[in-house]
Amino acid sequence: MNSFNMHLPIFHIPTFDLASNPSPLILAMCAIGALLLLDRPNAGLLYSLSRKALRYKHQRAELELPSVFWDWSRPCEEEVPPAWSPLWDTQTDLLLTYFGAFCGDPEAVVRTMEEIGSLSCTYRLRQAELGPSSLTAKPTTWNSWAERECTKRLLCGIFIISSLLTITYGICPGFSVFQHGDLEMPGEQSLWDASTEVEWLERKRNLEQDDAPAVTLRLAVRWALDGQSPDSLEHTRCSRWSPFMATVTMHGVNTLVYHVADFTHPQDVSPDTHPLHGTPKSHVVSHMEDALGRCYDMIVSARNGSSSVSGDAKSPLLFNSLALLRVCYIRAFTNINSMDRNILLRRSRSEMLEAIRQYAVKPVPRSALLARVVAHVPWKPSRSPLEQGLCCYKRPLR
Structure with missing residues (x-):
């Protein structure tokens, strides 16, 4: 909890019951904790046990043959069971996906990318559970609210792992x-931070936002790119940027920039074209430059507007948001695809060194656009994740 949940707060600690959750989830949580504490032997053992326990439960559920093998048609039932798996099942699957993707073992990485489709399917199925017409749209108790909020944050975690795989290994989002931006964003951070039901009820009464429309991922990305903030708009269920909401939004921006960059590659835009009198691509690039600058203002707003410990300037969530902003700048205005991402899946040291050498000696095209971007980018805060990340990288090498 202290090692992973601070980076990706998908578990509600006050309502999380260790004794009632199945063993695959507990083993997966222990595996993540051991990996972050650099205890790789025990991490690998716990990861393997969690996968086997989860596979065993899935095999028992598959003993009943699916309806495709029936030679008759079953009448429609009034209450159809949901097509998605239990919440703990998807939470376990997500933790195992994070472990496999970033444990450093090429075989585990490839296997994880092959199995990511199950999470994508779960994402689409569970979105219906969070719809405004669903039975859980307006939870009245602390436990029902916590389960709905954990579901929202779980889907955010699935969206985030897709973005991270794109950044790390270069696969398509x-x-x-x-x-897929209809996902409802996490609720008020003050409600999530409430340690008791009494405290939650008191904070909920002070907000009085039950009838306001929910904030979706698509809307949050639009706010960030347009320079708007929740507190400047009326009739929304969110009053300010929280650190986790800012992180999810930046992953949405990163995914958007990935798709936009296919159309507006910097090398396809004339370096000396004035953004107001050039090609349509130049207009898009100029707008992207301004929009990413407003994203930095959004991150600053999330830091200043948070009263919880997650709003600390050195917190992992804001750390990740700044790192994502730097990735967006590089992807939008440089040729990031020149780096061979398959280098992370190779075991041959000579192949790795050759790929690094080719990337290092490749010339970087200079242009008026790149010079203008460099002049306006807040490089000092954006450089901080890179510097601190280098310290984290050196630690296991000692």
Whole structure:
């Protein structure tokens, strides 16, 4: 909990019951904790046990043959069971996906990318559970609210792992902000931070936002790119940027920039073209430059507007948001695809060194656009994740 949940707060600690959750989830949580504490032997053992326990439960559920093998048609039932798996099942699957993707073992990484489709399917199925017409749209108790909020944050975690796989290994994003951006964003941070039901009820009464429309991922990305903030708009269920909401939004921006960069590659835009009198691509690039600058203002707003410990300037969530902003700048205005991402899946040291050498000696095209971007980018805060990340990288090498 202290090692992973601070980076990806998908578990509600006050209502999380260790004794009632199945063993695959507990083993997966222990595996993540051991990996972050650099206890790789025990991490690998716990990861393997969690996968086997989860596979065993799935095999028992598959003993009943699916309806495709029936030679008759079953009448429609009034209450159809949901097509998605229990919440703990998807939470376990997500933790195992994070472990496999970033444990450093090439075989585990490849296997994880092959299995990511199950999470994508779960994402689409569970979105219906969070719809405004669903039975859980307006939870009245602390436990029902916590379960709904954990479901929202779980889907945010699935969206985030898709974005991280794109950043790390160069694969295409599994989601689109426009097509899959109806995901309801996490609720008020003050409600999530409430340690007791009495405290939660008191804070809920002070908010009085039950009838306001929910904030979706698509809307949050639009706010960030347009320079708007929740507190400047009326009739929304969110009053300010929280650190986790800012992180999810930046992953949405990163996914959007990935798709936009296919159309507006910097090398396809004339370096000396004035943004107001050039090609349509130049207009898009100029707008992207301004929009990413407003994203930095959004991150600052999330830091200043948070009263919880997650709003600390050195917190992992804001750390990740700044790192994502730097990735967006590089992807939008440089040729990031020149780096061979398959280098992370190779075991041959000579192949790795050759790929690094080719990337290091490749010339960087200079242009008026790149010079203008460098002049306006807040490089000092954006450089901080890179510097601190280098310290984290050196630690296991000692």
